[in-house]
Amino acid sequence: MPSKKLTIELIPQSSWNNNLRTLLGKEKWQILRKKVLETWGEKCAICGVNTKKLDCHEVWEFNTKSSTQNLKDIIPLCKNCHAVKHIGLSGLQSAKGERNFKSLITHYMKVNKCTRYDFEKDKKDAYKLFENRSQISWKLALNNIDIV
Numbered sequence: 207m208p209s210k211k212l213t214i215e216l217i218p219q220s221s222w223n224n225n226l227r228t229l230l231g232k233e234k235w236q237i238l239r240k241k242v243l244e245t246w247g248e249k250c251a252i253c254g255v256n257t258k259k260l261d262c263h264e265v266w267e268f269n270t271k272s273s274t275q276n277l278k279d280i281i282p283l284c285k286n287c288h289a290v291k292h293i294g295l296s297g298l299q300s301a302k303g304e305r306n307f308k309s310l311i312t313h314y315m316k317v318n319k320c321t322r323y324d325f326e327k328d329k330k331d332a333y334k335l336f337e338n339r340s341q342i343s344w345k346l347a348l349n350n351i352d353i354v
């Protein structure tokens with residue numbers, strides 16, 4: 207099966223404080239953000255939609271052997287793609303009526319050209335991975351990225 211364009215990436219609970227924005231501070235984050243947006247243009251890196259409303263998404267790689275969380279990339283994502291990435295948070299928001307969860311599933315299915323069943327399976331797998339990764343205390347590695 208070909209890998210999907212839009213995947214669910216849950217940040218392990220043990221890493222919720224490892225937020226790049228917090229680590230860099232507001233000013234450096236803004237500069238980095240500007241650089242990412244200049245590189246990509248006003249376009250979502252996953253679904254390709256043209257929009258000015260983009261979030262910078264941190265792509266992490268988790269190495270269980272070394273307990274290292276590597277920053278692989280920073281990419282601009284539209285609100286829908288970003289909300290799918292962090293589906294746990296999106297679920298909480300929709301429970302409070304702040305988000306339409308159904309439309310996120312529709313977006314996921316459209317971008318990946320897949321079924322609702324595929325979505326549910328991916329979600330289940332992502333949660334399983336989340337549970338396992340949350341047992342580990344991750345060390346951060348930011349050497350892959352040229353930070354301002």
Ligand SMILES: [Zn+2]
Pocket residue numbers: 250251252253254255283284285286287288
């Ligand atoms: Zn998108």
